Amino acid sequence: MGRTADQGGRNRPFSKGGLRLLMILLLIPLLGGCWDLRELDSLALVFGMGLDLGPQGDGYRLTFEIVRARQIQTPGPDGSGGGGGQRNPYWLLQATGPTVFEAVRNATLQSSRRLFLSHTQVFIIGEELAKSGISPTIDFIVRVNEPRIVKWLLLTADEPEQIFAAEPGLEQITALAIADLIQNYGITSKIKPVRVVDYLETRMHKTSANTLPIIRIKETAGKKELIIDRTGVIKGDKLVGYLDPKETRGLLWVQDEVDGGVVTVDAPGGEGKATMELFNADTKLTVEGNEHGIQVRIEVKVRSGLGAQTTSVDLSTTNQIERLEKRQAEVIREEIGAALTKARDLKADIFGFGEYLYRHDHRRWKGLESEWERYFVGAEVDVSVEVMVEEVGLITKPTIYRAPEGG
């Protein structure tokens, strides 16, 4: 050490310098970082994970969408793009195993780098697997520290690998494109986005049914594009039915998750339609009940504006707007009604009425829990919708305006 330290008159087994030297020596091995140190060039970054049943119906078949980081380049100034004649920016890898964890490890038999799951954006579950139960696959995602539970969970009727192999549109990686598709749900409010943690949360309330968005391939001009336009209903842990976009919107209304979107109504006083844009929607749900049945009250308050019309009738007068509001309320009520009918058919409490009752009146809930399905199907539902049309856009008269006769 070359330095004689002041002993300070204290009773020590080592001299101060010796102790310091010892500590420094002991700390040296730690400077290398953690034992399982992995740098970017030795990792296979997984962005999307597909989960399906194994070939013989036992075990799992996993698909990984792994990014080839070197192939992702921003287009050059000549707009030629960085990828001309190069390889795909992603690599699809499949592996099987008796559990999800083992399948993940088995993937390394084919991959030169170890799979790194922290950046996985979407988990896509095949319908075959969804019909036999989802939770066993989720366990791995939640238990292990790499995957994150705030990422998206989807279903598909196609093979998950086909989904990842589809055209990613404006993005380079399909998984990222899918994550963006889901995140833009508020533009239409026809998808209900579900994260892994949301699925678990709903699953923990024994009577509630989950829903998951369904992604599928849509052929456009010979190219395989992706579209999310249905919702699967998961009762217990198994896929039991589907909601179409209208029913999905109905579900979102009840759960106060409508974030935007449009509603098209028949234009009052003429042929054609009018499309209203939703600015703000607010739902108040109340569930009350006893042994004789439950009463559900759904109060929706909507603020919207006129976005498009196909008639020549002037819809911007106060009279017409009042009629537009009424018709819009009617459409919303229909959407909610459609979702309710479907949920009753499936006997699946996708709205979480039971959960609401449990949270607000858990003593009463105890008596109803065991026969909740019956109470749910027989529930009296009262829907009231209040719509305000506040805007008519930049113009007050329709573009195909005809002046009133004699005017």
Place this chain on the structure above:
Amino acid sequence: MDQGKISPWQLTLLVMSFTIGNWIVLPAGTEAWQNLWLIMILALGEGLVFAYLSLLLFRRFPGKTLFEIFALVFGSVGGKFLSLLFLWFFLQTGAAALMIFVTLLKTTIFTATPDMALLVPWMLIVIYGCRRGIEVIARSNEPLIIATIVLLFISVLLVLNILDPANLLPLFNLPLSDALWISVGIAVFPFGQNVLFLMILPRVNRRQKVTGAVLKGMIGAGGYLLLIQFLTVGVVGKVGEIYVFPSYEFYRMIDIARVLTRLELIPLLNFMTMGFIKIMLCLYALAVGTAQVFNLRTYRPLVFPLGALLLIAAFRFAPSISQHLRFVEEVNPYFGLFYSVFLPLLTLGVALVRGWLRRRVTS
């Protein structure tokens, strides 16, 4: 023996860090989940009463450590026996904190690192701090506890967008007897563990302020833990119940505009700093106590071997997290009540009776 002196304010901060300790990542009583923060208010009340009773002991024998009080009250042999019992308590408390420290790191970020590579350097720092005495421990605690509190306030701002108050419902959905029993469990761990400070109180420079300082520290720590639990339930919801380290998961869910994410380092940092102080205080109490039991002039030569013992004990007492959780749930309420309520009260009672007898004899 250590001649260092700390101020009542430093004592308050030490009590806070010690109480926050490992609870910050691993709360007990999670079966009450969304009611846990309510039960914690009750538990803090009980904990304050227990602590006040123990502090009466210090008021009656100012300037004496717990072990010296035992010797005065129960005589040499009885006092030594109780002191040895208490040494076991310090060892157990420190070993549990150490074990949670290594488990947390192993399951989260250092998944492949051998335990000893994490523990040995850690213990070396703890031993080094301990040998320096209580003054150094108290001074190094100041920036650490302040950082921990600041990080909490930052976290509150970070989770405002994902906090769902509906997750906190229903309130009071468990039987009162269960709630009371859980609250007792929490009153002894973490609040009751502060009985360890009876070894440190003589080192405080203004004795008349000691009681207030300890109680203030407990209230501060109680508020801190309550807020963390409240946020965890509000953000993670019912799912948090299945996690071993719920607050870790809560930080993982933070997402500010998809930019500010992956903040799980915050709870790790909080636990590493608070756990560091806790383990250091346990080792300090262990060393000072051992020195007093064997009438040694100084505790310093004992720190290193006792630190090594603590390291071994961490693996012996709870080889897996499941065993630790079972201990906390099934044994700890009794264990804690025995150490932080029964023994101090017994001592106080015997001391009062003996004093009363002596006065009768002399008068």
